Amino acid sequence: MDNYNISIKAFESIIRNLVKLEEEQHIIVEYFAKSAAERSEIVNIIENYIKTIDQFIINSKQNSRHDRKLPFATIGCEIEVENMFNQNRHKFRLISALEENLIYGDVSFLSSLGQTLLLKRPGSIVEVDLPAGRAKCRIISINAII
Incomplete structure (x- = not known):
């Protein structure tokens, strides 16, 4: 995985949205999954996202720049x-x-x-x-x- 260098504000935004997703994931699955197949698909999307963001966090360094640039599309x-x-x-x-x-x-x-x-x-x-x-x-x- 790549090493990332992003602003503190952008990093905090990613963390805030990750925590929110982790808190909401069971509600999201229950509300949006109408079948076992949809449930599995939604769970896979969320698990893959969380895994990717966890790796991103491990491989990130924050800097004092004031930009909002992200290396890939995240929730938020x-x-x-x-x-x-x-x-x-x-x-x-x-x-x-x-x-x-x-x-x-x-x-x-x-x-x-x-x-x-x-x-x-x-x-x-x-x-x-x-x-x-x-x-x-x-x-x-x-x-x-x-």
């Missing part, structure tokens, strides 16, 4: 993508499935789009379903929501 981040066909840009906030204060552009990490973006890195090419249809997009930037 803002992701900017660019449509590779028309160069239109879109920003999404990747949020918890139980987020109460929703704004335009919020995407649950359990949604199809959220699962596509979760843990991806800047520069990654992904296929996403946008309001205008399916598009191939490049991830331009990923920033912590502070």
Whole structure:
């Protein structure tokens, strides 16, 4: 795994959202899983995410910079993508499935789009379903929501 150097504020945001997910995971599974297969899928998504973030924490050093840049998409981040066909840009906030204060552009990490973006890195090419249809997009930037 890579070694990471991120700002203290971005690191704290990741920790805060990880703790929140760990506290909510059983509620999320019970609320959103309608079948055994869905339950297994949601549990796998959450377990993989927690494992990846735990490794990230071990391999991270915090610095005093004031930027919000993240090395990959986490719950509690803002992701900017660019449509590779028309160069239109879109920003999404990747949020918890139980987020109460929703704004335009919020995407649950359990949604199809959220699962596509979760843990991806800047520069990654992904296929996403946008309001205008399916598009191939490049991830331009990923920033912590502070």
